[in-house]
Amino acid sequence: DIQMTQSPSSLSASIGDRVTITCQASQDINNYLSWYQQKPGKAPKLLIYDASTLETGVPLRFSGSGFGTDFTFTINSLQPEDIATYYCQKYDDVPITFGQGTRLEIK
Amino acid sequence: QAQLVESGGGVVHPGRSLRLSCAASGFTLSDYAMHWVRLAPGKGLDWVAGISIPGGHTYYADSVRGRFTISRDNSKNTVYLQMNSLRLEDTALYYCAKDSVPRDNYLYHMDVWGQGTTVTVSS
Numbered sequence: 380d381i382q383m384t385q386s387p388s389s390l391s392a393s394i395g396d397r398v399t400i401t402c403q404a405s406q407d408i409n410n411y412l413s414w415y416q417q418k419p420g421k422a423p424k425l426l427i428y429d430a431s432t433l434e435t436g437v438p439l440r441f442s443g444s445g446f447g448t449d450f451t452f453t454i455n456s457l458q459p460e461d462i463a464t465y466y467c468q469k470y471d472d473v474p475i476t477f478g479q480g481t482r483l484e485i486k
Numbered sequence: 487q488a489q490l491v492e493s494g495g496g497v498v499h500p501g502r503s504l505r506l507s508c509a510a511s512g513f514t515l516s517d518y519a520m521h522w523v524r525l526a527p528g529k530g531l532d533w534v535a536g537i538s539i540p541g542g543h544t545y546y547a548d549s550v551r552g553r554f555t556i557s558r559d560n561s562k563n564t565v566y567l568q569m570n571s572l573r574l575e576d577t578a579l580y581y582c583a584k585d586s587v588p589r590d591n592y593l594y595h596m597d598v599w600g601q602g603t604t605v606t607v608s609s
Binding site for chain 2: 415422423470476477
């Protein structure tokens with residue numbers, strides 16, 4: 380099975396900062412990668428799919444890039460409401476796999 | 487507006503069974519694959535199972551294959567997760583999630599999630 384390695388596991392940043400999270404697949408997954416945001420006590424929310432397509436209604440400060448095995452998720456100008464845990468997810472084949480998650484905190 | 491509501495969670499002893507239900511509304515269930523995803527205490531999201539449309543091909547994580555069964559009843563707008571031989575490590579908040587891509591037999595990303603139902607396996 381393909382493994383997803385997400386880093387960092389936690390991140391502390393200031394309001395207005397640019398934040399970057401990476402996700403690496405153990406094998407080529409084309410662009411079959413999505414990113415989710417999960418706030419405490421809430422269900423996950425789809426932010427990006429197909430590696431770089433923004434889900435409808437998601438703020439433009441969120442973006443994704445990558446292809447093959449290496450992917451990046453970016454928040455431009457971090458806002459207080461962005462405090463959450465972020466996950467990547469691959470869906471090139473089953474089993475579907477999530478990354479380990481990145482817990483984002485405000486510095 | 488698409489909505490999912492899970493039910494059926496509870497506290498059970500190891501080795502026992504539990505059936506979770508996911509009631510769907512606001513969209514045509516038969517048009518979408520569906521998933522179960524869990525979040526264990528202190529852990530990350532863990533995909534459990536998926537079911538395609540319309541033939542109902544089922545897929546499982548290695549950790550639950552042979553113990554869990556996902557099914558759907560489109561006439562009742564409901565998806566189920568039958569969990570047998572439960573283990574301590576199955577303790578988690580279980581989410582039902584709708585696949586984003588309509589009328590496709592593959593599994594993709596998930597655009598609608600329920601609020602989850604808690605399963606606690608304890609001796």
